[in-house]
Amino acid sequence: MNLPIPLARAQTGFRPEALFRPGAVVLVGDAALPETAIILGNLAAGGFQGRLFAVGVAADGFECFGAIEDLPVSPDLAVLCLPPEAQGQAMAALAAKGCFAVVVPVAAPDLVALCEATGIRVFGAHSFGLCLPTVGLNASLAHLPPKAGKLALLCQSAAMARAVLDWATGEDLGFSHIIGIGTNQGIGFALALDWLARDAQAGAVLLDIRRIKNRRMFVSALRATARTRPVVALRPGGRQSDASGTADAVMEAALRRAGVLRATGFEDMLSAVETLARVRPARRTGPDAMAGDRIAIVSNGQGPAQLAADAVVAGGGRLAAWGTAAAQALAVLLPPASTSNPLILPPGQSHRLAEAAAILATMPEVDAVVAIHAPAAGADSMVAANAIVAAARATRGAPVLVGWLGHATAEAGRQMLGRAGIAVFNAPEAAVRGALHLAMDRRNRAAAAELPPQDVLRLVPDRTAVRGIIDAVRQSGRHALTEQEALAVLAAYGQPVIAGEAAADAAEAAEVASRLGFPVAVKLASPDLPRKTDIGGVSLNLGDAGAVRLAAQAMLDRAARHHPDIRLHGLLVQRMAGGGMPRGHELRLRLGDDSMFGPWISFSRGGTTSDFEDDIAFDLPPLNRTLALAMIRRTRGARLLAGFRDLAKVDLDALADSLVRLSQIAVDFPEIADLIVNPLLARGAEVVALDASLTLRPAGAAGVLAIPPYPAELSQGWTARDGRSLMVRPIRPEDATALAEAFTQLTPEDVRWRFFSQIRALPPEQVVRMTQIDYDREMALVAVEQRPGQPDRLAATARLIRDPGRDSGEFAVVTLPGWKGQKLASHMIRRLLHWGEAQGIRTVVGQVLADNQPMLGFVRSLGFSVKRSAEDDEVMEAHINLRPPVASP
Structure with a gap:
């Protein structure tokens, strides 16, 4: 491996603008590689409005040089068409020249190490290239010149890119961007999506996805992009990697959460693009028009x-x-x-x-x-x-x-x-x-972008009890919990579970059954049997002690005779869940894990044949009640929950709460690999877990959620000067109504100072944007009055938004009139600055109207420097350094 000498980090300087708004581009090529000739021709014919350089090859339309060091200026963007053995030296030379944005359309087996050593960011390896038709840049392996337009394509497959380009040319569709991610060893989808989310030239966005590196960054950027434009995604090879279809279903769930349309195949993708690139939906109102x-x-x-x-x-x-x-x-x-x-x-x-x-x-x-x-x-x-x-x-x-x-x-x-x-x-x-x-x-x-209701399931789980169960299981050398242990985990989160007791043998099982009351169910207790019915390890509706003894002994004998290798921990005796009419629904909840998108939750009909159920709804944790209800209603079987013949009607809110509890378990204990509740008996408001299995990941392993969970650890109480108490916590989607109501209490002057204009009400889409935030890239704190039995009422809000891909952020704060003069804003901004430091943010800026003297005095008191904006005389810019830059060695 040919690695250059690492450069000092202070010398690196990647800027997204260098990729997407380059003024100078250099092709560093080897004439023996076929990619070199293709890209040379495309660059020369594209009509690029900046300067074109070539190193190592000569061609008309380029300023040609023998070495990177000879270039007269530092290029913004480089295209590297060199064999692997020559790439290290070239990347070191580019970094030394000040070029940190590179496209690699060829094989590059050491690319990750080269990027780490030089600080260069790349699209590649095997990138299709980069096309920006609006500025005439065609640094790609395209076989046709792309027309300028509004369609943006992010692709991993060069063949897919050419196929889409060919189709679009025939349909007279143009592109704002064609971006080849390649094997995704360097710059991934997230940075490109963050750019497209802010670029007015981009319209509909088309994604060809095979592999993502950072699920959380990907979903975050995808969600930001889909807020402002249609996004269509295609995943080749999903069924090949998982014939069950679970991986595809989980991806569809992730895309749905981000507001993205998932195409099922190439033809379906082209149909979607044909529509979304040309058509805008009608603006209709009323409940019947929502679909x-x-x-x-x-x-x-x-x-x-x-x-x-x-x-x-x-x-x-x-x-x-x-x-x-x-x-x-x-x-x-x-x-x-x-x-x-x-x-x-x-x-x-x-x-x-x-x-x-x-x-x-x-x-x-x-x-x-x-x-x-x-x-x-x-x-x-x-x-x-x-x-x-x-x-x-x-x-x-x-x-x-x-x-x-x-x-x-x-x-x-x-x-x-x-x-x-x-x-x-x-x-x-x-x-x-x-x-x-x-x-x-x-x-x-x-x-x-749906605004959820204000009601929140306020969980008070016994996390200490769950931690004790998991630690005990690990100490015993197991990864699988017994049924009783798994049910205890659910019970610690407020999930009703069927009453049961352990028994060492058949005689004790009969004694336990008599104490619990008949009829009962008797099950083998073993960490090696996630499906006890497979070996006849479950007997139901046992009506007396004699029946219990006979059934229990038969189970134990059968297991010892036919399955001597399984670990038996005796028996579990449970009271049968309510007999009589109407009959309850047997349902199944599952927490699983996907290699691309991490932990997922599914909901379906349950029972012994649930493994063959194809009517399954998937979603990603964390869930709230709104998301859980939507998940239930996506199944065809949801119609039965309204009551059907002898099947009882189910309280959907109570059922949704079970999904929310399962979601919180996934958030709190990422070491859980798999948790199945089957059956979950639902009848009216009764939703009780009858059986459960739980498997842990290997010690030290943890699942990573694709969507950041609510950072409850940042919630702290605060007492005002006059003795009133507030809770200062991160904002959540359920605060939408409270935020809209708080806005109506602001004075016209406060509104103008905060929003730089006079608006009478916050538009719903803005309320969504302000309450449904990505906690990894943005923090919004709210100070709320907690009222028993009523929704929280807002007293102040403050937010710090991190610039995607950068170490800077922008802040804003507003306090309701009744809470001014209490030092609340100072407390919240200091909390935000502390959060920013922990996130690696170095500088925080904010814009303040020049006549907003109270705010200017406030920011100065916190250590901000203030100067007049170079772009607007009526605006002042406040600036503070949170962490000094790392000095050069």
């Missing part, structure tokens, strides 16, 4: 329309329905067409397809219109296509997606529609799939 899946179909032929209608129903969408008045209006406007959905134009009326689609798009009962055109004898299809283009430009309302059927006579019309920016497909089902993608994207992003 966004009410689709109206209009066609010039019955067969294609019926295929489209079938696709809507099969895809889980709804055929839009309108009332008598709307039908009468359609009859007047579109005689003699039908007035139902699908709406069928009569023969010879193909040219009115655009008119009909435009009318349907204005109807409040319609979220999307699918217009289907089939070739018609004697009709000029280009007239119909031109009419659709004109109507699409003039129409305001629901989006119109077009299915333009055929090939020989249809291709010209499809191309014209695509060039006009219309989402056009070659089949009715594909157009419907596009409309359903639009609805799914809307639902995912709305769910990610």
Whole structure:
């Protein structure tokens, strides 16, 4: 391995701008490598607006040099096309020259070590390259020149990138960015996503994901990006790595939490991109419009329309329905067409397809219109296509997606529609799939931004008891807990469990059963039997002591005879959970682990056949009640929980609480590898765990959540000067209502000083952004009055937002009028600065209006320096250093 001498850290200086807004680019290449010639040609033909250098190769359009040291300026970005044995020296020379952003499109087996030694950040190895069409940069292995546009592509596979580029060129779609992550040994998805989240040039974002390095950074950046634009993700190889489908389901859950649409395959991805890159959803109000899946179909032929209608129903969408008045209006406007959905134009009326689609798009009962055109004898299809283009430009309302059927006579019309920016497909089902993608994207992003209710499940778990159980299990040399131990862990978190006692033998089991009361269940107690029924280790509904003795002894004898190697810890005797009518539901909860996204939670029907259940909902911890309820309702079996024949109705809030408790166990004890509750008996408000198994990770191993948990350890009480008490704690999503109410108590002057403008109310999307935060990159503290039996009431808020990928952050603070003069703001800012130091933040800045003298005096008293902004005379900038830079050796 050819490693350079490490550079002093003070010399490193990677900047994201060097990647995405370069002014000078150098290709360091070996002419013998095929990648060198491809990238040389693409760079030269791209029309880059900055300076292009070449080292080691000569080409027209470049300033050519023999060595990196000879370059007249420090390039922002380098493309390294060298064999592995030459890469170390080149990267050391680039770092010495001041270039710390590199793209590596070739093999680089020592890339991680080279980056660590030089401080350089890379896309690669085997990166497709980097395309920024808006500035003419094409430093990639592309076979076609990408057109400038709004689509951003982040890919690991170069072949996938070329396939998407080829398709987009045919569809006349352009790109703002094409970023080749490659094998993800250097810069990963998170930094690129953080950039795209703030870059106005980027529209819809497309991800090709095979491997992520840091699940928490990835989900955090993904969530930030999806707040402002559609994101579609594809994962090749998911089923290959896990044929059960669990890995795919967990990834879909992670993407859903971030507000991202997951594509199931290449065709599905292209359909989603075709829609989301060209179409914006309609703004509809009312509970029936939230799903966004009410689709109206209009066609010039019955067969294609019926295929489209079938696709809507099969895809889980709804055929839009309108009332008598709307039908009468359609009859007047579109005689003699039908007035139902699908709406069928009569023969010879193909040219009115655009008119009909435009009318349907204005109807409040319609979220999307699918217009289907089939070739018609004697009709000029280009007239119909031109009419659709004109109507699409003039129409305001629901989006119109077009299915333009055929090939020989249809291709010209499809191309014209695509060039006009219309989402056009070659089949009715594909157009419907596009409309359903639009609805799914809307639902995912709305769910990610949903404001939860104020009620919070206030857990008071006995963590000490759980720690004692786990320590005892480890001391005994086990990784698996017995059923009784696993149930005790659940009980420590407030989860009702079935009463039971251990028994050493059959005789003691009969005594325990008599004490508990009949009927009872008797089970073998063994850490080696997660499924005791597999060996006949469970007997139910035993009605007297004699039956218990016989069943218990038979179980023990059978185990000793057929399974002599398992460890037996006697028997567990449990009172049978409430007999009689109505019958309870047997459910299953599980905490598991995924290699890419870490701990996950699933919910499904339970019982002895639950391993074959395919109706399973997945999500990632941490969960709150809102997320847990949504998880339950995603299963088809959720309909049974409302009560069905002899099955009882279930209190969904009580069931959701069980999921929240399981989530908190995952947060508090990351050494748990697997925890299964099966069955969980649910009937009315009774939700009780009847059986559980729990397995620990190896000593020292811990699961890492993809989503940071609530940092409850930062909560502290505080007493004001006048003796009033508050709790200062991190903000949480359930504070949304309290935050909106607190805003109404601010004076107009406070609002202008805090938000730099006069606004009457916080928009819901801003409330979401301020309450649903990523605790790894941002901290918001709230000072609250805790009122028994009522939601917390806010007295002040303060936040510190870390700049992604940097060691600086920006602060803000506001105190309600009734709490000013109590030193509350000082306490909260000092707490935030302490948090920032722990996170590695070196500098904190804030903007203050120049006439806000109270705030200027406040920040100065905390040690901030203040100067006038160079960009706005009415704004002052406050600045403080939390930690001095590391001195050069």
